[in-house]
Amino acid sequence: MKIKVQNLEAAAAGDIELNDEIFGLEPRADILHRVVTWQLINRRAPARAARERSDVARTGKKFGRQKGGGTARHGDRRAPIFVGGGKAHGPRARVFTSSLNKKIRALGLKMALSTKARDGKLLIIDSLELKDVKTKALKGSLGKLGLTSALVIDGETVNNGFMLAAANLPQVNVMPAAGANVYDILKHDTLVLSRAAVEKLEARFNG
Numbered sequence: 001m002k003i004k005v006q007n008l009e010a011a012a013a014g015d016i017e018l019n020d021e022i023f024g025l026e027p028r029a030d031i032l033h034r035v036v037t038w039q040l041i042n043r044r045a046p047a048r049a050a051r052e053r054s055d056v057a058r059t060g061k062k063f064g065r066q067k068g069g070g071t072a073r074h075g076d077r078r079a080p081i082f083v084g085g086g087k088a089h090g091p092r093a094r095v096f097t098s099s100l101n102k103k104i105r106a107l108g109l110k111m112a113l114s115t116k117a118r119d120g121k122l123l124i125i126d127s128l129e130l131k132d133v134k135t136k137a138l139k140g141s142l143g144k145l146g147l148t149s150a151l152v153i154d155g156e157t158v159n160n161g162f163m164l165a166a167a168n169l170p171q172v173n174v175m176p177a178a179g180a181n182v183y184d185i186l187k188h189d190t191l192v193l194s195r196a197a198v199e200k201l202e203a204r205f206n207g
Contacts, residue, residue, distance in 0.1 A: 001017070002017050002018070003122065005126050007125065007126045008127075008128070008130065008138075008141040009141065009144065010141075010144040010145050016124055016195065018117065018198065019202050019206075021110070021205075022113055022114070022202060023110075023117045023122070024117070025110050025111055025114040026114070027118070028111060031107055031111055032108055032182060034100065034104060034108065035105055035112075036183050036186065038099075038100040038105070039183045040183065042096075042097060045096075046093065046094065047091055047094040047095075048091070049090065049091060049092055049093035050091050051086055051087060051090070052087055052088075052090055053078045053080065053086035053088075055086060056085060058077045058078045058085070059076060059077065060078070061076060062074075062076060109180065109181065109182055109185075110205065111182075112182040112186055113185065113201070115185075115186070116185065121189060122191050122193070123150075123190055123193070124194075125152075125193070125194050125195075126194070127195070128159040128162040128194050129161065129162070130159075130161045130162055130165060133161040133165050134165060135166070135167075135169065138162070138165040138169070142169075147172075147190055149172075149190065150171070150172050150188055150189065150190045150192050151173050151174075151184050151185060151187070151188040151190070151191050151192065152166065152172060153177055153179075153180055153191070153192065153193050153194070153201075154175075154177065154194045154196060154197055155177055155196025155197050155199065156176060158174050158175065162174065171188075176200075177196070177197045177200035177201055177204070178200070178204075180201060
C-alpha cells in the first residue's frame with residue numbers, strides 16, 4: 001500500500017510504502033472488541049476494602065449492662081451504628097485483571113491500524129520537528145492538515161518540542177511507537193504517524 005507523506009505545513013514530502021500485512025488487513029469487530037475490553041479491564045484500579053466490624057481496632061468489651069440501663073442492649077463499640085465502628089456490608093477488596101493471548105493483541109493492533117488506513121484517517125508526517133515550539137504555531141499547522149482529534153505517534157521517543165507544544169491541545173495526544181494501542185487509536189478521529197513511527201511499528205511486528 002502506497003500513501004502520500006506530508007510535512008507539518010501540509011506540503012507533499014514524497015511517498016511511503018506500507019506493509020499490507022499490518023496496514024491492509026480486513027478489520028474484524030470481534031477482535032477489536034476483545035482487545036479494547038481487555039485494555040479497559042486492566043486499567044481499572046483495585047477496589048479498596050472497607051473496615052468491617054471485625055477489622056476495627058476497638059475494645060470488645062460489652063458496652064453496658066444487659067438490663068437496667070434504660071438503653072438498647074448493645075454489645076461492643078465496634079457495631080456499625082456507633083461512630084468509629086465498622087462499616088456494615090462494606091466493599092470487599094477486588095483486583096480487576098484479565099489476560100489475552102499475545103497473538104490476539106498483536107492482531108487487534110494491526111486491525112486498528114488497518115481501520116484508520118481503510119477509512120482514510122491515517123496521515124503520515126515526514127517529521128515532527130517544529131520550527132517554532134509554540135502551541136499556537138502547532139495548532140495552526142494542525143489546522144492546515146485538517147486535524148482536530150488526533151493521536152500522534154513518533155518513533156523511539158517523541159520529539160520533545162512537538163510534545164511540549166501539544167501539551168495544551170486537549171484533542172491531541174502524543175506517544176512513542178512503543179505505546180501504540182488499540183483503544184487510543186480507535187478513540188481519536190485521525191491517526192498521525194511519523195516516518196520513524198512507521199519503521200518502528202513494522203519492525204515491532206516483523207521482529
